[in-house]
Amino acid sequence: NAGVMQNPRHLVRRRGQEARLRCSPMKGHSHVYWYRQLPEEGLKFMVYLQKENIIDESGMPKERFSAEFPKEGPSILRIQQVVRGDSAAYFCASSGGMNTEAFFGQGTRLTVV
Amino acid sequence: LAKTTQPISMDSYEGQEVNITCSHNNIATNDYITWYQQFPSQGPRFIIQGYKTKVTNEVASLFIPADRKSSTLSLPRVSLSDTAVYYCLVGEKNRGSTLGRLYFGRGTQLTVWP
Numbered sequence: 540n541a542g543v544m545q546n547p548r549h550l551v552r553r554r555g556q557e558a559r560l561r562c563s564p565m566k567g568h569s570h571v572y573w574y575r576q577l578p579e580e581g582l583k584f585m586v587y588l589q590k591e592n593i594i595d596e597s598g599m600p601k602e603r604f605s606a607e608f609p610k611e612g613p614s615i616l617r618i619q620q621v622v623r624g625d626s627a628a629y630f631c632a633s634s635g636g637m638n639t640e641a642f643f644g645q646g647t648r649l650t651v652v
Numbered sequence: 653l654a655k656t657t658q659p660i661s662m663d664s665y666e667g668q669e670v671n672i673t674c675s676h677n678n679i680a681t682n683d684y685i686t687w688y689q690q691f692p693s694q695g696p697r698f699i700i701q702g703y704k705t706k707v708t709n710e711v712a713s714l715f716i717p718a719d720r721k722s723s724t725l726s727l728p729r730v731s732l733s734d735t736a737v738y739y740c741l742v743g744e745k746n747r748g749s750t751l752g753r754l755y756f757g758r759g760t761q762l763t764v765w766p
Contacts, residue, residue: 543695572754581739581756582696630695632754641754643695 541566543633543644544613551650558618558625560647564633571614572641573606576628588614621651656740661761670727672760674740677721685716685723688739690759696739700725727762735764 544563552558564571569590574582587595588608599606603621608614618625628648632641657675664670676685684703688696700707702714702723713726727734737759 574754574756581758582754583756584754632695640698643697645694648693 543631543642545631545644545647547647548645549648549650551652552621553652554622555620558621558649560616560618560629560631560649561613562616562631562633562644563613564631565642568633568635568642570634570636570641571608572632572634573614573616574630574632576630576646578627582630585616618649621649623651625649626651656742656757658738658740658757658760660758661763663763663765664730665765666731667729670730670734670762670764672725672727672738672740672762673722674725675722676740676742679720679742683742685714685720686741686743687712687714687725688741688756690737690739692736696756699738730762730764732764732766735762737761
């Protein structure tokens, strides 16, 4: 039973480009959470999704960021027109339900140059 | 949500016991206390969770006094591989989550020296 898979592990984008981060939850998990970790800081919640639904996006920046978790395929965190301040580690976690343990992936490190 | 306060960093030597204390003065009746561990370049990993008194597993022990306004994560006989950031989380639901979200602070950077 593979863990939470995130790809790519490292992503370099020029300012103004789009970044697409993928997260495949653990088998049987239908709840996905995205977190962002800026250098020297703790993880900050961004968005909580279930299959085809956004449950809570209170941590998402109002512009340029979007997330989806389609019926088939991985969850995608999309950042349009990236800026240097978007450089961070983005972690995905999945769980089988709201009150069950969340397992984290190894993260995607986005560098904007 | 109850705010947590923990030391920014701690140092220890191999073989010693390490105790990391977390303050959560505004903890609510339904809140659980959960600790996560994060190694460099990896996602956080669940260590232990408790509600009151003492909880022990194969990795650590968690001590929670009667007033629950603080908790102490105890790591017995640490090794170099225990060098990591340790996060204390307090949440209304099981596993330290509320509506599926986990709230992480800065955590405590534990460095174990040979």
